[in-house]
Structure formats: C-alpha cells, structure tokens
Amino acid sequence: MTKIIPDSHVAILNIKACLGCGRCIDKCPMEAIPHNLIGLFSHLLEIDKSKCTGCGECISFCPHKAIKLVRLT
C-alpha cells in the first residue's frame, strides 16, 4: 500500500460520480469541502485545494468512490 505523505497530495472530487450526499463534508478536518452547496447546488461541489492537506480522510466516507488523491507536482 502506498504511504500518503501529508501535503504531497490533494483530493479531487469527480462530480459525475458524486451524488451530493454530503457524508464527506464533516469528515474533513480542514473544512475544505463546502457545506453550502449540498442539495440544489451539489453539482457544483468542489474541494478547496488551498485548504486540502491530502490527508485522505474524506475518501473512506464516500460511498460512491467519487474522491481520489492526486500527487502534487
């Protein structure tokens, strides 16, 4: 298993796979996933890359596998 080094990765949300359930939002310790878009505007949900530390917490809570980590270059 690849070891994730914090701040070397950032989370990316695949909006086509996301159903806007909101389960990931409260799991983010950095508040990088906005609350205000759940519901009517969930199709605009996006992770704030300036806040995301790439910890990966949100990924395990997404039932639709809509979030992945990508390495920062």
Ligand code: SF4
């Ligand atoms: S990887 Fe960590 S910091 Fe980034 S959005 Fe997910 S829970 Fe928040």
Ligand code: SF4
């Ligand atoms: S847990 Fe997954 S499906 Fe639910 S809002 Fe977050 S990214 Fe979208």
